[in-house]
Amino acid sequence: MGNSLGGSSYHHTTINIVDFKNKGSQLNFILINQSINMHWADIAAEKLIKRGGKHVIETGTSISGIPHIGNASDVIRGDAIRKALEEKGIKPRFIWISDDSDPFRKIPRGMESLKDYLGYPVHDIPDLDGCHENFVEHLVEPFLSDLREFGIEPETFSGTELYRKGALYPEIKTAIENSEEIVKILNRFRRDPLPKDFIPWSSICENCGRISTTRAIEWDGNIIRYVCEDTEVSGGRVKGCGFKGENDTRKGYGKLPWRIEWAARWKHFQVTCEPLGKEHATAGGSFWTSKIISRKIFGWEPPLPVIYEFFTLNGEKISSSKGNVITLGDWLKICEPEVLKFFMYKRLQKQRDINLRAIPNLIDEYDEAEKIYFNLMEGTYAAKRKYELAQIDEPRLLQVPFTLCAVLAQAVPDLNMKKIEKRLKWHGYGNFDLKRLERRIKLAKNWNENYGPEYLRFRIIEDSEAAKIREKLNKKQILCLRKIADELDRELKATELHKRIYEISREVGLEPSRLFEAIYLVLIGKRRGPKAASFILTLDKRFVRDRFR
Ligand SMILES: [Zn+2]
Ligand SMILES: [Zn+2]
Structure with missing residues (x-):
């Protein structure tokens, strides 16, 4: 059940396959002892089925700046598990939650105009461009629409709205009533222990709207008394307004601390599977605390974790503040969405790098898996399965190298597909899907203009x-x-x-x-x-x- 590590590695299952080869009139039975590497998504699906027949896969993204490809890791991987379950006849609920109830702690580069909003719930920051309902929508809407281009369409929720429409009220009530027990659990993993009378609810100040600045003083049933005072967040000092107020938890105008919130959501949505980055899963990481809280406080068997290593971009940590970042939308301008999925569907427990200059190598690897999938060459089941899971539509054969497409895009500057097709015939390429070719030519052109080596330009x-x-x-x-x-x-x-x-x-x-x-x-x-x-x-x-x- 939920306590074993999902996706830790491939299982090596040895099975026997009888291969029928008809040679002339003689039918040969060849016994092949083949080791098949099960894909982690299939392993997760099998484990989930042992747990039961109803499943909810939860994914989410914290919204503190423009969501980048790293932020899409869990939703893209969760989608592979959804697919694997559906292939086995179970239609899971697949959800994505924007973590927009968190306080705004640090100003992302290029968003300096938001400096007055430090300490506010991210959800309550206005869209300074005025094109969306708020700051979060401004960031989330393009992220989700790009995600659709990857064939990924989870049911989406705003963490804040879950609170404000009272969806999490039963869990809030349980958490506050069991705060002593929760403090004991949290303190097992904390260097600075929380006081015994810690109240697990952050109120939003009724007077100034900030959340970082409120400190709960006491509680009585549904009412939390708080004071709004100065505090430090990672992006600087935030001034409290001095207001003393009462917060009615039934209105959901606040939030549970993260580790409790996570468990509360599991209970609320009956989550059975959660892909998560390794940083949450280290000893004392939030997953392990939330797991105990889920079981002991909310009485919900915690989800199966599918733990993955993070990946770097161009050899360095993905970082908005350092400008080492690309969004899903940026990716879609230079490479096919299936290739990023293919990359993310590799073995999970290995740190990898996406080097934008070396994208053609990744695409070559994808193309090789395509050949294996279409039985044009021998290869591993693992490669074939990764390719299969990465597909958005019915797979169609291309097999025209990306760098050749980059050359063609310059040799035929008007991108006339008739000409390009003819020249590919001279190269010996014939059996390709025209639509895919057209898309790859455009992507290769963009990639080459931005990241291509000198000799290719x-x-x-x-x-x-x-x-x-x-x-x-x-x-x-x-x-x-x-x-x-x-x-x-x-x-x-x-x-x-x-x-x-x-x-x-x-x-x-x-x-x-x-x-x-x-x-x-x-x-x-x-x-x-x-x-x-x-x-x-x-x-x-x-x-x-x-x-x-
Ligand atoms: Zn906007
Ligand atoms: Zn205040």
């Missing part, structure tokens, strides 16, 4: 410019170019042309590097460029012939 130079460059080439270089031009009359594939270029340089007695230099110089005016043979075939043949002759 080029512009085809004008005839006059090329003519001037030609004058500086030596006789051997010019002869080689002519010979390549002659080859273009034949229907050569990229690998064959590549071979011919080397043969030509040998025949003429020119260093291959000097020949490649000549090729790039007359085409793009630079000494280096994308792989020559493949590059030539992305261009119009007549154009290359004229230029080389």
Whole structure:
């Protein structure tokens, strides 16, 4: 049940598969002893089914700045578990909660105009751009709409609104009535113990609207008496207004401390599964406290945790304040959504990095899994399953490398798909989905413009410019170019042309590097460029012939 670590690693289950291979008239039975790696989402689904038939997968994001791809980790991973459960015939409830009842503690970079709102519940900060109901909506609405592009559509809730419509009142009441027991549990994990009479409810000051500044003094049934006083938050000192007031917990104008709130939500939504970052799951981390509170105070068997390692971006911690951050929307401009899902569906207990400059490597890995999925090559079940779980629609074959798409996007600047299709045929690519190709061409173009290496970025130079460059080439270089031009009359594939270029340089007695230099110089005016043979075939043949002759 809930107390074992979900997703800790793949299970190695050995099963026997009988493979029927029909060779002529003889039917061979080959017994293959194959070790199948179960995917963590399937392991979680199996564990959940042992618990029962009704499931709720909870995910959420704390909203203190623009939500980034790291913030989408749990909802993207939770969706894989949803899928795995549905494949097994159980339709879980899949929810996402914005943690907007938290106090605004630190001003994100670029949001300095919000400095007066330190200490307020994030939910109560206005949208300074005026386009949404409040600050949180301004951030959450694009996040959720980007998430839909990833095929992920959880039921969504605002943590604050859950309180204010009284949904969590029964749990608030239970928590306050059992505060002594809760303090004992919390203190087992705290360095500075809470006082015995700690009241687990943060009121929002009725006078100034802040939440960080209120301190509960006493409680009586549903009423909490508080005082609003100066306090420190990580972003600086927050002034209290001095107001003394009474907070009626039935109105939900406040919040439970995080570890209690988490357990209260589990009870309220009957959560059975929770993907969570490793930082919550370390010894003494909030998950372990919430788990005890859930069981002992709320009488709810805690959810199965699916614990994952965080990932870094470009080798460093994702950080809005340092500007090392991208949003789901940014991702969608440079890469397919399925590829990020594929990345997140890798083994959970390993710290990984997304390097935006190296995105083509990740895409190559995804493309390889696609080949395995479509039985075009042998490979592991793990790769195939990751690919399958990452799909949004019916999978369609592409198998045109991302970097080649980046080259094509520049070789055919108007992105005319008919031309691009034809040139891919010269490369030996035929069996691809046109819609996917069109999307990848656009993404590769954007990626290359923003993150591509120098050699992948080029512009085809004008005839006059090329003519001037030609004058500086030596006789051997010019002869080689002519010979390549002659080859273009034949229907050569990229690998064959590549071979011919080397043969030509040998025949003429020119260093291959000097020949490649000549090729790039007359085409793009630079000494280096994308792989020559493949590059030539992305261009119009007549154009290359004229230029080389
Ligand atoms: Zn707005
Ligand atoms: Zn106040």
